[in-house]
Amino acid sequence: MTPVILLTGFLGSGKTTLLQRLLTDPSMKGAAVLINEFGEVGLDHALLDRIDDTVVVLKSGCICCTVRGEVADALSNLHSLRARGEIAFDRVVIETTGLADPYPVLQTLTAHPVLRSHFTNGGVLTTVDAVNAVLQVEHRSEAVRQIAAADRIVLTKTDLTEPEMEQALRRRLARINPGALILTTEASVDVILEGFGSTAFANTLAGEGGGDPLCGPTCDHAEHQHTHHHDHSHNRHHAHHYDDALGVTSFSLVIEQEIDWTMFGTWLTLLLHKHGERIFRVKGILAIEGEDSPIAIHGVQHLVHAPTHMANWPKGPRQSRIVFILEGLAPDQIRRSFTAFMGISEARTAAE
Numbered sequence: 624m625t626p627v628i629l630l631t632g633f634l635g636s637g638k639t640t641l642l643q644r645l646l647t648d649p650s651m652k653g654a655a656v657l658i659n660e661f662g663e664v665g666l667d668h669a670l671l672d673r674i675d676d677t678v679v680v681l682k683s684g685c686i687c688c689t690v691r692g693e694v695a696d697a698l699s700n701l702h703s704l705r706a707r708g709e710i711a712f713d714r715v716v717i718e719t720t721g722l723a724d725p726y727p728v729l730q731t732l733t734a735h736p737v738l739r740s741h742f743t744n745g746g747v748l749t750t751v752d753a754v755n756a757v758l759q760v761e762h763r764s765e766a767v768r769q770i771a772a773a774d775r776i777v778l779t780k781t782d783l784t785e786p787e788m789e790q791a792l793r794r795r796l797a798r799i800n801p802g803a804l805i806l807t808t809e810a811s812v813d814v815i816l817e818g819f820g821s822t823a824f825a826n827t828l829a830g831e832g833g834g835d836p837l838c839g840p841t842c843d844h845a846e847h848q849h850t851h852h853h854d855h856s857h858n859r860h861h862a863h864h865y866d867d868a869l870g871v872t873s874f875s876l877v878i879e880q881e882i883d884w885t886m887f888g889t890w891l892t893l894l895l896h897k898h899g900e901r902i903f904r905v906k907g908i909l910a911i912e913g914e915d916s917p918i919a920i921h922g923v924q925h926l927v928h929a930p931t932h933m934a935n936w937p938k939g940p941r942q943s944r945i946v947f948i949l950e951g952l953a954p955d956q957i958r959r960s961f962t963a964f965m966g967i968s969e970a971r972t973a974a975e
């Protein structure tokens with residue numbers, strides 16, 4: 624049986640950053656990775672620095688669906704390739720999207736007629752953003768479900784918070800999930816992964832049934848998930864994706880012209896300062912004036928993270944693409960604000 628580690632956590636909470644670290648550990652050398660990426664930018668994949676047949680990007684095109692079918696297909700495919708001796712792996716890590724519900728994936732592992740003979744739950748690792756978690760837990764049920772599903776929680780961004788805030792958050796997390804071990808990103812990869820993904824660890828979980836603690840005892844989980852995931856529109860004719868159930872809109876801003884870095888930094892800071900509560904996530908790859916390589920930018924609610932230089936442009940046209948995941952703001956509002964502030968006439972919104 625191959626253990627599957629589920630890496631989950633709310634938008635921008637540091638899943639990809641942690642995954643990059645985890646993959647440097649010798650115990651993870653043989654890990655296959657499934658990234659359930661949202662949006663066309665493909666940033667997580669590009670930032671991972673490891674591109675081979677054991678890294679599979681699942682493009683759900685939907686931020687809230689966990690694409691159970693795609694996860695199952697990808698795992699079956701990995702299994703077949705291994706059976707034919709074309710690839711080798713001894714564990715799998717699945718990074719979900721930041722609005723994903725982890726339970727359907729766990730359920731796939733235990734309920735799928737083929738997969739359950741080859742794969743087993745190797746543990747759920749949930750990243751929690753110490754700066755934004757209180758707001759997220761307050762307003763987003765996905766954040767609570769991800770915390771509730773965790774075997775281990777990794778608190779990120781504790782370098783940006785006061786110790787009292789961290790302590791209050793730990794108490795909050797312990798109320799949601801008293802059984803989870805809470806660590807911070809300061810913990811070594813060894814400690815974060817200790818026992819994870821091993822058969823022994825999987826066995827300790829097996830007895831717990833992998834149930835959904837947030838469903839009532841009479842909940843028909845399969846039905847519940849179906850309703851949860853598909854009672855919203857996937858209207859591909861609009862230049863953004865709108866999720867009726869979640870009230871979340873997502874789109875990307877595509878800019879052909881090179882961007883002035885200082886102006887952009889000021890615009891993003893002002894935007895997040897004003898609307899941060901409604902902007903769950905901004906991430907993008909920018910073509911900056913005078914720079915050959917792209918710059919990756921990240922914002923999470925009011926927080927703008929330090930930009931990073933990427934080694935190369937991902938495949939595709941050399942253009943800036945910025946993904947927004949937000950609530951209660953129209954894509955065109957953001958586009959108009961960008962073009963007016965930046966003095967750039969051409970910026971289009973594209974569907975995610």
Ligand SMILES: Nc1nc2c(ncn2[C@@H]2O[C@H](COP(=O)(O)OP(=O)(O)OP(=O)(O)O)[C@@H](O)[C@H]2O)c(=O)[nH]1
Pocket residue numbers: 632633634635636637638639640641667720721778779780781782783808904906920921928929
């Ligand atoms: N200061 C600080 N920044 C962090 C930490 N962990 C992650 N970040 C930053 O947070 C931003 C988002 O991190 P990601 O790893 O992309 O988050 P994610 O959860 O994969 O994001 P999505 O896939 O969009 O949901 C990046 O700019 C990271 O550098 C941390 O512990 N401290």
